[in-house]
Amino acid sequence: MGGAxxxxxxxxxxxxxxxxxxxxxFLRESMxxxxxxxxxxxxxxxxxxxxxxxxxxxxxxxIRGSLRVGLEADVQTLDPAxxxxxxxxxxxxxxCDGLVARDAQMRYVPQLAVSWTVEEEVRWIFKLREGxxxxxxxxxxxxxxxxxxxxxxxxxxxxxxxxxxxLLGPVAAAEVIDDYTLALVTEGPYPVLHKKLVFQEICPKAxxxxxxPEEFGRKPVxxxxxxxxxxxxxxxxxxxxxxxxxxxSPDIPPVGPAALAGVIFRPLEESATRLASLxxxxxxxxxxxxxxxxxxxxxxxxxxxxxxxGTRTHFVGLNVTRKPFSxxxxxxxxxxxxxxxxxxxxxxxxxxxxxxxxxxPLAFGYDDSLPExxxxxxxxxxxxxxxxxxxxxGVTLDCEAGDKRIAEAIVxxxxxxxxxxxxxxxxxxxxxxxxxxxxxDMFLTSWGNSSLDPSGILPVLFRSDGYANYxxxxxxxxxxxxxxxxxxxxxxxxxxxxxxxxxxxxxxxPTCFHFAQEELCGVSDGVENFHxxxxxxxxxxxxxxxx
Amino acid sequence: MWGRFLRQRLLQLIPVLIGVSFxxxxxxHLTPGDPIEHMLGQAGRITQEQIDELRxxxxxxxxxxxxxxxxxxxxxxxxxxxxxxxxxxxxxxxVAARLPATLELTVFAFVIAIVFAIPAGVxxxxxxxxxxxxxxxxxxxxxxxxxxxxxxxxLMIIFGLQRHWLPISGRIDLALVPDYVTGIHTLDALxxxxxxxxxxxxxxxxxPGVAMAAPMAAMVMRxxxxxxxxxxxxxxxxxxxxxxxxxxxxxGKHALRNALIPTVNLVALQTGLLLSGNMIIETVFQFPGLxxxxxxxxxxxxxxxxQAVVLIYAVSYVLLNLVADALHAALDPRVQIx
Numbered sequence: 046m047g048g049a050x051x052x053x054x055x056x057x058x059x060x061x062x063x064x065x066x067x068x069x070x071f072l073r074e075s076m077x078x079x080x081x082x083x084x085x086x087x088x089x090x091x092x093x094x095x096x097x098x099x100x101x102x103x104x105x106x107x108i109r110g111s112l113r114v115g116l117e118a119d120v121q122t123l124d125p126a127x128x129x130x131x132x133x134x135x136x137x138x139x140x141c142d143g144l145v146a147r148d149a150q151m152r153y154v155p156q157l158a159v160s161w162t163v164e165e166e167v168r169w170i171f172k173l174r175e176g177x178x179x180x181x182x183x184x185x186x187x188x189x190x191x192x193x194x195x196x197x198x199x200x201x202x203x204x205x206x207x208x209x210x211x212l213l214g215p216v217a218a219a220e221v222i223d224d225y226t227l228a229l230v231t232e233g234p235y236p237v238l239h240k241k242l243v244f245q246e247i248c249p250k251a252x253x254x255x256x257x258p259e260e261f262g263r264k265p266v267x268x269x270x271x272x273x274x275x276x277x278x279x280x281x282x283x284x285x286x287x288x289x290x291x292x293x294s295p296d297i298p299p300v301g302p303a304a305l306a307g308v309i310f311r312p313l314e315e316s317a318t319r320l321a322s323l324x325x326x327x328x329x330x331x332x333x334x335x336x337x338x339x340x341x342x343x344x345x346x347x348x349x350x351x352x353x354x355g356t357r358t359h360f361v362g363l364n365v366t367r368k369p370f371s372x373x374x375x376x377x378x379x380x381x382x383x384x385x386x387x388x389x390x391x392x393x394x395x396x397x398x399x400x401x402x403x404x405x406p407l408a409f410g411y412d413d414s415l416p417e418x419x420x421x422x423x424x425x426x427x428x429x430x431x432x433x434x435x436x437x438x439g440v441t442l443d444c445e446a447g448d449k450r451i452a453e454a455i456v457x458x459x460x461x462x463x464x465x466x467x468x469x470x471x472x473x474x475x476x477x478x479x480x481x482x483x484x485x486d487m488f489l490t491s492w493g494n495s496s497l498d499p500s501g502i503l504p505v506l507f508r509s510d511g512y513a514n515y516x517x518x519x520x521x522x523x524x525x526x527x528x529x530x531x532x533x534x535x536x537x538x539x540x541x542x543x544x545x546x547x548x549x550x551x552x553x554x555p556t557c558f559h560f561a562q563e564e565l566c567g568v569s570d571g572v573e574n575f576h577x578x579x580x581x582x583x584x585x586x587x588x589x590x591x592x
Numbered sequence: 593m594w595g596r597f598l599r600q601r602l603l604q605l606i607p608v609l610i611g612v613s614f615x616x617x618x619x620x621h622l623t624p625g626d627p628i629e630h631m632l633g634q635a636g637r638i639t640q641e642q643i644d645e646l647r648x649x650x651x652x653x654x655x656x657x658x659x660x661x662x663x664x665x666x667x668x669x670x671x672x673x674x675x676x677x678x679x680x681x682x683x684x685x686x687v688a689a690r691l692p693a694t695l696e697l698t699v700f701a702f703v704i705a706i707v708f709a710i711p712a713g714v715x716x717x718x719x720x721x722x723x724x725x726x727x728x729x730x731x732x733x734x735x736x737x738x739x740x741x742x743x744x745x746x747l748m749i750i751f752g753l754q755r756h757w758l759p760i761s762g763r764i765d766l767a768l769v770p771d772y773v774t775g776i777h778t779l780d781a782l783x784x785x786x787x788x789x790x791x792x793x794x795x796x797x798x799x800p801g802v803a804m805a806a807p808m809a810a811m812v813m814r815x816x817x818x819x820x821x822x823x824x825x826x827x828x829x830x831x832x833x834x835x836x837x838x839x840x841x842x843x844g845k846h847a848l849r850n851a852l853i854p855t856v857n858l859v860a861l862q863t864g865l866l867l868s869g870n871m872i873i874e875t876v877f878q879f880p881g882l883x884x885x886x887x888x889x890x891x892x893x894x895x896x897x898x899q900a901v902v903l904i905y906a907v908s909y910v911l912l913n914l915v916a917d918a919l920h921a922a923l924d925p926r927v928q929i930x
Contacts, residue, residue, distance in 0.1 A: 474625020
């Protein structure tokens with residue numbers, strides 16, 4: 046552009062304003078804005094300090110003596126009552142103890158409770174441990190337990206509802222009897238209350254009330270073996286040994302303060318990064334190793350794999366209200382069409398276990414008489430023929446993106462039996478919407494049941510009014526048996542009823558292929574007493590480390 | 593004049609923000625997926641009653657237009673209400689905790705890209721098709737075509753796992769965290785005169801910074817090179833040489849300034865991309881910034897959090913363009929700000 050063009054622009058602008066903006070102006074203004082920008086750090090500091098994030102450097106000796114753990118997900122809060130995340134729970138469980146805990150074999154043991162009895166089926170009397178202190182020095186009493194329970198069941202007005210409410214089932218009230226005795230009252234018998242209490246960690250009432258919910262979620266205080274030192278969201282959670290720890294459950298020895306000086310949890314969501322960090326010795330424990338990476342950990346010179354059976358059941362569900370799966374014979378054909386072997390061995394690299402039904406073997410009331418799943422092409426073909434599909438059938442298996450490979454393996458294995466199936470991959474929210482409206486015929490999804498009690502999985506999936514009854518399944522016997530098992534205080538009676546339900550479900554086949562993946566953790570060689578657990582928890586109290 | 597320019601441009605921000613917020617709000621609500629369902633996950637004995645209670649608490653049971661009105665009302669006051677996925681925390685505190693990391697990484701990547709690209713572009717243009725130019729072209733091609741996450745992992749394997757020169761994840765050696773001033777570790781270390789912390793933060797920035805800077809450096813380099821070649825062929829450059837000016841003055845002062853004019857806009861756009869397009873790099877290197885936060889928030893249908901992050905991106909784009917226009921005016925005397 047020549048000078049004339051420049052003049053034109055200038056003249057146009059002159060029409061609006063008498064002065065012009067030249068390079069000199071710019072330089073002058075730049076100097077001014079640089080001065081303003083100099084204020085930016087202090088402005089940022091004000092913003093951050095306004096959010097209560099004043100924090101000083103961490104003690105080097107704490108960092109050196111700490112076990113570093115790579116987590117599979119980020120931690121969004123540290124408030125024990127305000128999350129539904131296993132990762133959060135695994136971290137929080139080291140800061141806050143519960144009334145009840147589980148040992149590595151998933152046995153229920155008293156922790157902050159000493160013992161409990163049940164009166165008239167609906168009053169659970171808990172004797173609490175004496176002489177226990179929270180990290181801030183407050184004594185632990187029944188008031189704190191009442192406060193914790195009240196907050197979860199929504200008995201404290203003005204607080205946000207807890208997403209953990211259903212984990213306490215029909216608990217209606219908590220009554221303080223004396224400083225170290227507490228009653229939990231349920232609406233009707235609730236035989237699994239002690240099992241559900243492992244999911245609730247006790248919070249100090251006075252501290253919570255003095256700091257408020259938001260601050261408590263950032264800086265929780267508990268009675269656990271470690272206290273929180275520093276939490277930088279997305280980056281690290283630093284815990285330090287609590288020297289005045291009461292010692293923990295006597296049923297999980299050793300009793301006493303934790304062996305480690307501290308624990309540093311780091312969210313490393315990308316499994317490749319988690320593994321690389323383990324290999325580069327930036328962390329000592331990597332949780333949730335994907336099955337296809339397990340061998341890599343096994344091959345590392347300085348790390349080993351720790352394995353536990355999982356509690357989440359993955360399954361292929363069938364919509365019993367729509368063709369073709371409204372015909373029981375077609376559903377049974379699907380059971381025999383799928384070959385669990387190559388799926389588990391080749392695609393999950395042996396890091397999973399095919400199951401006969403929805404329950405995992407660790408679960409209470411597991412029916413071990415049900416036949417192991419296996420492929421029977423001839424039988425599948427015969428069943429299809431009997432149902433009028435002598436040329437086979439065409440179906441679509443719906444799944445989320447993360448399950449695509451397994452879905453394809455399932456579909457592939459069904460081909461031999463004349464089932465022409467395609468895989469359709471959905472965005473998660475989309476698929477759940479469709480499933481809840483019972484719009485899909487055949488789908489691969491999963492349901493977690495960390496409580497290992499059938500009451501945490503069978504009613505929600507198979508009762509006619511179950512929240513996740515994606516199958517449109519309705520059977521009055523199942524409804525009645527599940528209801529009775531929910532209300533019976535006799536473990537043997539409950540177990541028997543659950544066995545019956547499993548039998549009926551095995552006959553009715555609303556779900557046709559089940560498996561549970563193993564929990565896999567990568568652990569550096571210097572770490573002792575750390576074991577992967579079925580419930581995914583990471584209790585660090587007994588873990589030690591030598592370098 | 594400067595004040596009026598700023599005022600005008602900042603006023604233009606308002607319709608942009610309203611438009612962006614409305615579009616984001618609408619798309620988030622049109623996308624299937626329910627925040628409460630995400631919150632509860634697929635485990636345990638969830639009941640419809642419990643879901644309804646949570647939905648009412650977060651106002652999700654109200655008509656869309658009311659929800660939008662509430663959101664705008666909150667946003668005007670700089671609040672975005674409670675986050676759905678970070679329970680018990682406000683969107684403001686969630687974002688404030690992540691902003692410093694993203695700013696730090698973006699500025700670092702920007703500096704690497706510019707420091708590398710402009711000299712490389714100039715040198716390449718001095719002898720087009722020479723050895724350096726060819727090498728630079730190949731480098732640029734690689735920089736543009738290699739996906740960021742792949743480059744990130746390759747860098748991680750070479751410099752982190754094989755050579756152990758650089759850390760592969762995180763922001764700083766935890767034993768060296770500087771005293772808190774801004775949350776930007778490098779800046780905090782400088783402000784508190786903490787050398788080891790500064791060095792550690794810099795080492796942690798190196799790999800993600802390079803992986804992020806590569807495509808931008810490549811594009812800027814190509815742009816500088818081609819405009820330099822154009823400018824160097826102009827008569828006034830010949831004239832400057834004929835006057836006997838030293839070549840460094842000819843290239844550095846007369847040619848480069850003019851060659852930078854088209855580059856400025858590209859740099860502004862690319863910087864916007866650095867800021868908003870870093871979720872993949874942040875995930876690979878576990879850098880706790882806004883990008884990863886945004887992706888997680890979208891997956892969890894955390895509407896207010898997504899809104900807040902997108903608004904931050906929109907504001908930064910507009911501001912970057914403003915800076916680009918100002919720079920443009922400074923470099924090109926024909927362009928004025930009015």
